[in-house]
Amino acid sequence: MGVIVRYVSSRGQAPRLGFADVLLAGLASDGGLYVPETWPTISAATVEGFAGKPYADVAFAVLKPFVGGEISDADLRRMVDEAYATFRHPAVAPLVQTDADTYVLELFHGPTLAFKDVAMQLLARLMDHVLTERGQRATIVGATSGDTGGAAIAAFAQSARTDIFILFPKGRVSPVQQRQMTGHGAANVHALAVEGTFDDCQALVKSMFNDAAFRRDTALSGVNSINWARIMAQIVYYFTAAASLGAPARKISFTVPTGNFGDIFAGYAAKRMGLPIDRLVIATNANDILARTLADGVYETLGVHPTTSPSMDIQVSSNFERLLFEASGRDAALVTRLMQSLSQSGRFTLPDGVLAAIRAEFDAGRADEAATAETIRTVNDTRAYLLDPHTAVAVYVAGATPHDGVMVVLGTAHPAKFPDAVEAASGIRPVLPPTHADLMERPEVFTVLGNDAAAIKSFIAGHSRAATTGVAA
Ligand SMILES: Cc1ncc(COP(=O)(O)O)c(C=O)c1O
Numbered sequence: 182m183g184v185i186v187r188y189v190s191s192r193g194q195a196p197r198l199g200f201a202d203v204l205l206a207g208l209a210s211d212g213g214l215y216v217p218e219t220w221p222t223i224s225a226a227t228v229e230g231f232a233g234k235p236y237a238d239v240a241f242a243v244l245k246p247f248v249g250g251e252i253s254d255a256d257l258r259r260m261v262d263e264a265y266a267t268f269r270h271p272a273v274a275p276l277v278q279t280d281a282d283t284y285v286l287e288l289f290h291g292p293t294l295a296f297k298d299v300a301m302q303l304l305a306r307l308m309d310h311v312l313t314e315r316g317q318r319a320t321i322v323g324a325t326s327g328d329t330g331g332a333a334i335a336a337f338a339q340s341a342r343t344d345i346f347i348l349f350p351k352g353r354v355s356p357v358q359q360r361q362m363t364g365h366g367a368a369n370v371h372a373l374a375v376e377g378t379f380d381d382c383q384a385l386v387k388s389m390f391n392d393a394a395f396r397r398d399t400a401l402s403g404v405n406s407i408n409w410a411r412i413m414a415q416i417v418y419y420f421t422a423a424a425s426l427g428a429p430a431r432k433i434s435f436t437v438p439t440g441n442f443g444d445i446f447a448g449y450a451a452k453r454m455g456l457p458i459d460r461l462v463i464a465t466n467a468n469d470i471l472a473r474t475l476a477d478g479v480y481e482t483l484g485v486h487p488t489t490s491p492s493m494d495i496q497v498s499s500n501f502e503r504l505l506f507e508a509s510g511r512d513a514a515l516v517t518r519l520m521q522s523l524s525q526s527g528r529f530t531l532p533d534g535v536l537a538a539i540r541a542e543f544d545a546g547r548a549d550e551a552a553t554a555e556t557i558r559t560v561n562d563t564r565a566y567l568l569d570p571h572t573a574v575a576v577y578v579a580g581a582t583p584h585d586g587v588m589v590v591l592g593t594a595h596p597a598k599f600p601d602a603v604e605a606a607s608g609i610r611p612v613l614p615p616t617h618a619d620l621m622e623r624p625e626v627f628t629v630l631g632n633d634a635a636a637i638k639s640f641i642a643g644h645s646r647a648a649t650t651g652v653a654a
């Protein structure tokens with residue numbers, strides 16, 4: 182099965198682990214995030230050969246070096262094939278041209294109409310495979326600002342080995358997003374509406390991982406992009422998009438609607454693997470902590486503003502830690518200091534060298550609510566193409582960022598997930614695909630809990646079968 186790939190934590194104090202352990206661990210035991218010890222590379226000739234290949238073929242080729250030594254080629258191939266057979270579009274992630282040099286990479290043809298399905302459909306299969314081989318169960322937790330939760334529930338509701346608990350900010354997700362989480366009805370699914378923001382939900386999840394006894398007793402595992410396997414699966418579409426637009430011969434940049442920095446970090450990873458990406462452009466909504474950080478080098482949380490792109494209403498952007506690790510030359514001590522400063526004072530200042538290394542690869546921009554709505558309206562008027570508000574943020578920022586060559590904007594959600602905002606901007610109410618026809622009529626099941634770590638842990642411990650029956654099944 183090849184050489185075993187090892188992963189290291191961005192804080193340098195957790196054990197090096199192989200792929201299967203990293204998959205189940207989620208967060209590293211020192212609070213850091215795992216990245217591969219060395220970046221595997223893919224040659225220019227191989228990238229060229231990806232053009233025109235089925236998505237699953239490229240996925241298998243890109244993912245194999247990350248799971249090497251632990252999952253057989255036949256098993257990986259089967260899981261990849263099954264995961265991408267759940268997508269409604271034969272190309273899985275098709276490109277649509279919206280301007281002379283701009284394309285939208287549509288990542289929303291999966292079961293829950295957002296890019297999260299691309300990784301989550303594979304992640305659930307990988308986890309079930311590893312848990313079955315080990316004869317174990319796991320308790321899955323996740324924090325969501327709207328899309329991760331629905332995608333995780335759809336992917337894990339078929340799982341015989343897991344119970345899944347999704348924390349979402351009460352009243353701050355769209356009605357379609359909420360129904361995708363609360364209308365499922367599977368016995369192993371628990372949707373928890375938390376009185377707080379997404380950042381509160383994410384902090385609660387991290388505190389569960391940092392409680393060693395709780396983590397052990399519940400066999401805790403995570404599905405947010407703190408889990409390396411999420412990022413890994415998202416690397417693939419940078420390769421498919423670039424190859425089909427003429428890479429490596431043609432200059433290609435990507436603009437990514439950004440919240441937790443997972444999706445754009447996957448682009449950075451693709452570049453580290455040899456994909457010749459020119460610029461990576463971070464697009465934020467009014468919650469613009471990353472745009473501010475690139476401008477002045479100060480990462481400072483200022484409180485969350487609700488917007489029409491709610492999935493990006495995030496201040497503490499988890500995966501930025503992975504970038505800090507890379508941009509600092511893997512200085513785990515520095516990353517640990519910066520993260521301590523963030524949790525103590527809500528801010529840190531980037532050393533000059535780290536800021537310069539980030540600016541060498543990334544640009545950043547912000548779209549406010551008016552610019553987002555105007556972009557939805559204009560693109561619909563000129564191209565008869567309806568953008569969802571998250572993608573619209575990125576289309577606006579892409580247009581405002583000078584670049585050479587082709588710009589690919591990641592289209593992260595179907596417009597019908599956010600019908601009110603899209604209708605207000607364009608006058609057109611987008612309709613859900615037939616697969617979702619009865620979504621808004623399904624009975625809702627969810628539990629409301631306060632922003633209280635002890636109460637949430639107690640709920641999870643009381644409802645998880647890994648916790649009540651022991652981890653071995
Ligand atoms: C529709 C949509 N777009 C963009 C984002 C931001 O992606 P990331 O958190 O990976 O930066 C999210 C949430 O993650 C999302 O759900």
Ligand SMILES: N[C@@H](CCOP(=O)(O)O)C(=O)O
Nearest residue numbers: 325326327328329405406492
């Ligand atoms: N926007 C996300 C927030 C969680 O991001 P993740 O990629 O770390 O899971 C969401 O929709 O839930």
